[in-house]
Amino acid sequence: MRRRTFLITGLLVALLLAGVVSGFASGSPDGLDHAAREGCTFNADDEITGGTCMAQQEQDHQLAGSPLADYGIKGIDNELLSTGLSGVVGVLLTFAVGGGLFWLLRRREPGRKA
Amino acid sequence: MHIANGIINGPVSAIFIVVAAAGLALCVWRAKVDLDDRLAPMAGLVAAFIFAVQMLNFQVLPGVSGHLLGGTLAVILVGPWVGALCVATVLIVQALVFADGGLTAIGLNITNMALLGTAAAYLLVAVLLRVLPRTTGGLGATALIASIVGVVVAALGFVVEYALGGTTDLSLAGIAATMAGVHVLIGVGEGLIAATTVVTVAKVRPDLVYALRAFRKTPIGVAA
Secondary structure, eight states: OOHHHHHHHHHHHHHHHHHTGGGGSOOSOBHHHHHHHTTEEEOTTSOEEEEOOGGGGOOOOTTTTSTTGGGSOTTOOOHHHHHHHHHHHHHHHHHHHHHHHHHHHSOOOTTOOO | OOOOTTSBOHHHHHHHHHHHHHHHHHHHHHHHHHOOTTHHHHHHHHHHHHHHHHTOOEEEETTEEEOOOOHHHHHHHHOHHHHHHHHHHHHHHHHHHSOOSOSTTHHHHIIIIIIIHHHHHHHHHHHHHHHSOSSHHHHHHHHHHHHHHHHHHHHHHHHHHHHHHBSSOOOHHHHHHHHHHHHHHHHHHHHHHHHHHHHHHHHHOGGGOHHHHHHOSSOTTOOO
16 A cells, blocks of 8 residues: 555544534543542533542633534534534544644755745 | 532542643653654544544443543554544543533543553553564454553542542442453453554554554565
């Protein structure tokens, strides 16, 4: 497989995972959130009703109101679509930021024009 | 495993922003040696791939999920220095754009997932690729074992930070036990994903796998 084909295939796989498969990911708290909730009791709306746990001290994210907060797109109500599109944006953004950064940092080969 | 704002106090969060910045500066300095016209786009792809897979939370226990951190995958494919920068790039994009992982906690999160987890994973990869059979099975087993250890080390990074600046009065032993136990399971999940990914790349383009170039001068047995 040519290197360019490899890169494009890899990016398409990432887009498929973030854009489609992400809609079927588990919604349960992750390992750290689970540890943070240990010691507290919760009601049906997932509000803390008693006990002592790390989650009580949790503060809102500074950018909680941003258009892509919590892997959704503000204004799109369909959850699968909202999550999927935010994932596509995230993959392309990460590729652009990461790829751009690494391209700038790379060693220029002498005698070869960039 | 993204720490939210408020769980670790301000001074300790600030110290870890300095720790993370120093660690990333070292990585940038060393990464320049590895990065060339071939590795740079590959590294961008690794970062984008880790972002995608981090969205895929998998169930590890009833009511508990986990997601890949990506350190092992990154160090095997693009090396330790560039690999740490890939994970850090993902964490920064997540914190700034997706409100995942507090801005105050960014130093804590980078230290745990981009620096500690990847460093532990890389040390294991360096040893295991030399001692395990030089086959795709050996590469897969390396990815699996390094993932489990890398994820648990990242989780223990949180426990240390909590010991230094936790804002609640809870038993440290209890937190350490919960974090370590759950993250062994998450590490197994990460390991299966990482092993599948690196073995696939090794079958298609073994020359693009940094760890095989570094530790297996003659990549025999890699071909399927």
